[in-house]
Amino acid sequence: MSVRSLPLATNRPGRWQAVQHLWQIPEQRLALLLLLPSLLVVLLTMLYPLIVTIRMALSSERGQFVGLGNLTRLATTNIFLESMSFTLRFSAFVVIVSLLLGLGLALVVNSIYVPMKTLWITILIIPLMVSDIVSAVVWRLMYHPTIGILNYALSLVGLPRVDWLGKSSTAFFSVGIIEIWRSAPFFFIMLYAALQLIPPDVYESASVDGAGGVRAFFDMTLPYLRPVMTVALMLQFIGATRAFGIIVGATEGGPGRATWTISYFIYRYAFRAQQMHFASAAVLVLVLLTIVAGVLFFRFVWVQRDAA
Amino acid sequence: MAGEPSRERTDGLGRIDRRVTRRQALKTGAGIGAAAAAMQFNVISRRSVRAQGATIRILVPQGALADGLTKTAPAYEEQTGNKISVEAFPYQDLQTKAITLAQTKSGEYDLYFVDDPWMPNLQPDINAVAIDVEYGYERDPDIFDVCYDVFSWPPPYGPVPQSVRDLGLETHQYGLPIVGNVILYTIRKDVVEEKGLKIPETWDDALAVAKAVTDMDAPFYGWTARQAGGNVDSIPILWSLGGDILDDDFNVVLNSDAGLRAFEMIKELDQYAPPGSVTYQTNEFAADFLAGRAMMGMTWPGDTLVAMEDPAQSQSAGKLLYMNPPAGAPGGKGASVLGNWGLIMNAFSTQRDEAYDFMTWITSQEHSLEYAKNGGVPFRKSNLNDPELVAKFPWYPAQAEALAAPPKWRPRTSAGSEIVQLYGAAVQIMISDDLSPQDALDQATRDIEDFMATAID
Amino acid sequence: MQPNASASNAGKRALVYLVLALALIWTLFPIYWVVVTSLKSNAELAASTPSLLPLQPVLDGYRTVIERGIPRMALNSVIVAVGTTIVSLALAVPGSYGLTRLGLPRRIGTPLALAIGFALIFPAIAIVVPMFQLAVRLGIYDQLGTLILLNVPFNAAFALWVLRTVWMDIPRNIEEAALLDGDTRFTAFRRVLLPAMLPSLIAVAVLVFIFTWNEFLFALIFSTSPRAMTLPIGIAAQVPQHELSWQIVAAAGTVALVPVVAATVLLQRYLVRGLTFGMAK
């Protein structure tokens, strides 16, 4: 074993030499250097538009300075208020139902009666990968008044037909279902993964302590899942408030303008109606809401992961 | 809406881009610009294509108009050696794209298909070529005047926004009609005869006929309409009954007795419409006629009439009567909506001569007919009155009549498209959510007023 | 007790299977329906009662979709998605390493991580108007590169966020062992750390690819010609407004679904890891 005689194959000149040199600078400076490109890209992408948006929001479409005029106008514009209300109700509906569905599926797939779990996971997460626009199209074909399968199925069992996308109230649920179709798998996979992390002895000690199935679920499973649930809920809620492709694909905001989301409002005003300044005011409102959501989000999530 | 007099032309992008100097732009965008340069940007190089003879790129709405153009173009390519590139976008996007491109002074496309209500948004005096000035184009008497007028700018008659008037522009021809669409009323004349009814003269008559023939179980529907998001197909009812959305000074006047009557009429007619029709687009509308379960409706020649008159697919073929919309009152005259597509030459095109050559080629009597057969819609008197064609396309006389009437056009303001959309949204929600006609009128009025408060004209 | 217990087990088993059956229908039937619709003829689509199978399958939808340049748009989507994935990872891999591995003090590291986390939830629609104006000014709208530039920040933030947790899970000792074995910090990164985190890297790459493949808003606004139109725009464009055929949009939807479903099946393991932020190994 004449290893000692071999020199370390180190300083041979090569294509990596320049990079290697870079990596010998002090750690913290290197850290910042490595982070800088991402930070610049990410932060500039938020900050630059934000500054422009603020400037635009303060002036009218003709470019005259109007101060907070656009924002106060927004507060009295029905279309905006109704879009806002729709967005929040819609998001709440979507995440609650998705959570329940995802949790149920996670528990079922996790149960000992299910063989080939990998296969089931694969199938169940497919919708998660399908884009919003394709999901909208896919479901629109199901909802269709004449070629759709849903009304036909209803008629087979003697139920009255439903105007799936044709009434404000049903469109709310119908579009919601599309979004649920896409987001329930997210809850499913997150919660299923979290279930795997629950140590089995927790259940054993629970059953020793006399906690039966339902009790064990509420006393043991649920508390273990709660952190993951919170993260998933918040992420999906924030995601749902951005609903855009689904609206464009499924209803174009209709019937009437019953399914306008904030994103759709901004799009319509900025790019169809060419009121970019007015739309910028709406963007500001959205950003403010995001900041609030962000603070709440990191309160919960940050503490959980990084305190550990 | 009145706006203060100003020569400052605004666009949807605000005023920023006009004021920014090259240097400023370079400064702001240096980072991104550098990154952009480093990347493979132009996936397809335009220049290399142009080297081998002109390629004329045309922005076209997706569907029959684009497909028809694709079929018609080879003849031109063979004749001239120039290439025609038909680039299709769906209707809603097309508007955004065309206006955006105009604002960015893009030479991307040489010709735009433009729906007539978009003319104000396009600012033709800046973004389009006045062919009467540039090429000495003269009107062809074979083409309806209204089809020329609608692509003239500023509009030769009718209300014009103050800000446009303030510019003191002279009216010129900025485009040629390519699709002579006008909304028609159609009805199954065989059913009318069979049931011993009369062809409706007024909308009240139409309602009565719809009521008489409807059989929800058969099913057979007395009335069918496109009602999806903010479409315009109910405007002829509004106009025929004497209502309107805006007056000549661009005030919202929808909320009137006539407006109320119109909304009531629309709602009553819907009782005889197929269930689910509230989300109907053209295709569902046409499907009812193809399946022979619809009695009457408002239709655009450009979309689906060829299929509806094709015995191979349609059970209504040969049984439909086409006419100008019914009137508001006996002895009155129904008002139709003009919906022409024009071929507009991009002012920033680098191959104007080639583009002009194609414009005149495709709008010539022979080739526009060819295009009409492939999916376009005629706009020439000679074509619309050609007996051979009329036998095949029975709506031609009605279309000619409607175009000669002439039909009204939609508001000539850049806010026009959105105003009509908001109107349509209120009509749709009235039907879908069972809103009272008065409430729907109120909603439409409020929405449009809100919108116009921040819009530029 | 025994017979009772087994009866209740059988009951539970039946319930589980019922739920699974419903979940299967719920998940896959919409996809089945889009495929079936894509094969139906116009006449069949006009019928009052829809059929579960295409009676006379036709490929008209696919033919039209090809004529209308869907393959070109799919290619555009691939270019944008691959480009975004490469650039995002090129930013996020060293970035997340720097954020977690190099002894950055918490008072600096935490706010930076928070800023990146915030970018994750920043609404894309909020940057669209200013970025569009900028792109116009620079003359770079309607280009695939611009779409990549727009997609990168959001996806880089996502990748950074996930990789951050991945780095935190890779023991520092492994890196130190490599340093002692004769690596420099850089070669240890390249030869030991990167390979060690490869599965997570693949997971993130696949997700970024799929996110970008599915991206709709930027593509809708920043593409004005087929040069930069991506598949989602192409699909939205096929929703019939002024024409008859639903099978066209169904065909376009099927074209978009195939790679996604295939990727899900093939890369399931990685997807789960990435989606759960490394929680499931």
Add this chain to the structure above:
Amino acid sequence: MADVRIERITKQFGQAIAVNDLSLHVRDHEFVSLLGPSGCGKTTTMRCVAGLERPDAGQIFIGERDVTTLLPRDRDVALVFQSYALYPHMTTRNNIGYPLRLRGMDKPKRDAAVEETAMMFGIDELLERFPRQLSGGQQQRVALSRAVVRQPRAFLMDEPLSNIDALLRVTMRAELKRLQQQLGITTIFVTHDQVEALTLSDRIVVMEFGTVQQVGKPLEIYRQPANLFVARFVGSPPMNFFEGELRSEAGETVFVSDMLRVPVVAPRHAPANRVTLGVRPESLTVESAPSDGATRAKIALLEPLGYETIVHATIGSDVVRSRVADGEDLAVDQDVWLRIGSELLFDTQSGVLLS
């Protein structure tokens, strides 16, 4: 092979001083343990030697070379981590061969060296497996092989035995000892387990608060702890302590506390004040009948270990422990008499050994 000289190194993390002005000379071929409670600076000291930390002050020499500022890779030392730090994506073969690969050794020679080392550790069957397919003990051997294969100038081991189960630990301990004797590579071994330190080391360095408390051969450390800290830390069960003072009585020096009077050997330097008497449990004999010089106590607890019994007895409020070879006749609550065999005296205030 080389000696390792640590000269007056200091390492601070923020406000906390991990290593304080520490000097140590590990001779060539020597096996030295750094022993101390967690947070005493032993791991930091070792990491400074490895080059994973750079000391704020002081110098480190390996052989003749000042390595203080050298990168880890240039020091030619191997470190076995507590967590083994195997490369998860490499097979056993590649893990062991990795340092050789970095030295540019060609594959045939590398494989030969890897196989030879693997044979030595009995893991030659596992060469194609990945770390996740190995048991803890097997991973441990791979980690050792990786360190051994390149014959470094010094081995550094950071609690390498603490993650394996008790039985295996005993085996591995013996194996480590044999290995070190066979290869004769200078080794610095960090542990908080005194048994490991005592059984393996040529010398032990006991540390606390970043400073060396005592350096010495295992038995020296055990028998002559330099101060109260070392006395307390080394030995299990721990030494018994009694606080009191020294008095001179009839020319004899006697340790006096509330409960005890013990004649002791007079220290060379008389203490200024109170002293602490330390008695190892084995120096405390338990008698069932009173006798002169024995102190009465009461048995509180008995821990029979088979080969011996640990007796916990109370003298007043103090608990003392004694180990007796045969404790079958003893019972809890029984009164017994304790006799001190040999003792150590410490200055209570400074902790320094007086005797």
